[in-house]
Amino acid sequence: MLALKLAYKNLIGAGLRTWLNVSVLSFAFVLIIFYNGMIDGWNRQGRNDTQEWEVAKGQFWHPQYDRLDVYSINDAHQPLGPEVLPLVRQGLVMPMLIQQVSLYPQGRMQGALLKGIPTDQKVLAIPSDALQYERDAISVIIGKRMAESTQLKVGDECLMRWRDKNGMFDAQKVRVAAIFKCDVPSVDNAQVYMSYERMQTLMGYQNEASILVSANENLVELKGWQYKDLNFLLSELDQLIESKKGGGIVLQTVLLLIALLTIFDTQVLSIFRRQKEIGTYIALGLTRRRVVAIFTVEGGAHSILAALLGAVYGIPLFLWINKVGLSFGSVDVGITMAETIYPYYSIGLIVSTIILVIVSATIVSYIPARKIARMKPTEALKGKIQ
Numbered sequence: 001m002l003a004l005k006l007a008y009k010n011l012i013g014a015g016l017r018t019w020l021n022v023s024v025l026s027f028a029f030v031l032i033i034f035y036n037g038m039i040d041g042w043n044r045q046g047r048n049d050t051q052e053w054e055v056a057k058g059q060f061w062h063p064q065y066d067r068l069d070v071y072s073i074n075d076a077h078q079p080l081g082p083e084v085l086p087l088v089r090q091g092l093v094m095p096m097l098i099q100q101v102s103l104y105p106q107g108r109m110q111g112a113l114l115k116g117i118p119t120d121q122k123v124l125a126i127p128s129d130a131l132q133y134e135r136d137a138i139s140v141i142i143g144k145r146m147a148e149s150t151q152l153k154v155g156d157e158c159l160m161r162w163r164d165k166n167g168m169f170d171a172q173k174v175r176v177a178a179i180f181k182c183d184v185p186s187v188d189n190a191q192v193y194m195s196y197e198r199m200q201t202l203m204g205y206q207n208e209a210s211i212l213v214s215a216n217e218n219l220v221e222l223k224g225w226q227y228k229d230l231n232f233l234l235s236e237l238d239q240l241i242e243s244k245k246g247g248g249i250v251l252q253t254v255l256l257l258i259a260l261l262t263i264f265d266t267q268v269l270s271i272f273r274r275q276k277e278i279g280t281y282i283a284l285g286l287t288r289r290r291v292v293a294i295f296t297v298e299g300g301a302h303s304i305l306a307a308l309l310g311a312v313y314g315i316p317l318f319l320w321i322n323k324v325g326l327s328f329g330s331v332d333v334g335i336t337m338a339e340t341i342y343p344y345y346s347i348g349l350i351v352s353t354i355i356l357v358i359v360s361a362t363i364v365s366y367i368p369a370r371k372i373a374r375m376k377p378t379e380a381l382k383g384k385i386q
Helices: 002-014 016-055 085-089 128-132 144-150 196-203 235-273 275-283 288-324 347-374 377-382
Strands: 059-061 093-104 110-117 138-143 157-163 169-180 191-195 211-214 226-228
Touching: 016 235, 016 288, 016 347, 085 093, 093 196, 110 144, 110 196, 128 138, 128 169, 128 191, 138 144, 138 196, 144 169, 191 196, 235 288, 235 347, 288 347
Parallel strands: 110 191, 138 169
Antiparallel strands: 059 211, 059 226, 093 110, 093 157, 093 211, 138 191, 157 169
């Protein structure tokens, strides 16, 4: 208790020097929470968007299907089978047939993946109901990125060429029925969506699919299909987020070191200028360990004041950012990223940051305070440095 009282008195007595140190440390404290909150918010939004638009509760793949191997896609399909058809009728899984096609917008050739999905599906957020109203041409829907790269608008027609089950090439005009906006590039870039039934007819297949998108997280096994859980399907996004966190550690470390350096310099200067005070403490009967504790607590108290000061301006700032979000505009970085990211500040993040700052400041304060244990009271009272 004595150490706390003396530390508080000395901190208040230091005046401006104390508040400068506290301000720098609080800035580092707030920035660490802000950066990690933004990364966590990005991760949560990215995972939610990917589940909503692409993977749902998991997927079942044809044994030969590999989304990274374009040469395996055309042959990676099989009949649904008696075990799967009832699940499709109940809406528990959604069949998706995937084939490579070539589009010819404005006479240019562009490769794409054609995906057949049921028009009445509710598993994914893709607006497949727009495919229900076909006119003379075959209706397809595409994403905003695909529309920009092909320069197609709603109602435009272009030639599409594909290879049927016999390996024969065929071509027909398709009409863009709708253009949807999606933050998941793998659902948008070079992707064309068609009615599952119409695509079966064009390709010459009957009740076949490349993958099954599951709406039931408890459904993990189907004969003849390989189940891919969310950990596998979202692994690329998770790895990217972890790499961003790793890069942010460098910036956070630099900021924290700068703040801790100010506390270290303050403690060194304080011990140098207050040697008579230290000698008086020892002469009055305080052990060297208790005197070291006074200066350590005094330095560590900077972090507590920094947390309080950071809360004063940090909480309103975080609440405002969490309400309006951080807008990045229409930036296509090849990964799932919304135009507006809403940070996520978890209790664990805040508590761990507070502990990190307090422990770091206490350690930095203890290092120069160790010199007190080697001081002789008589020399300290004279103000002489050993």
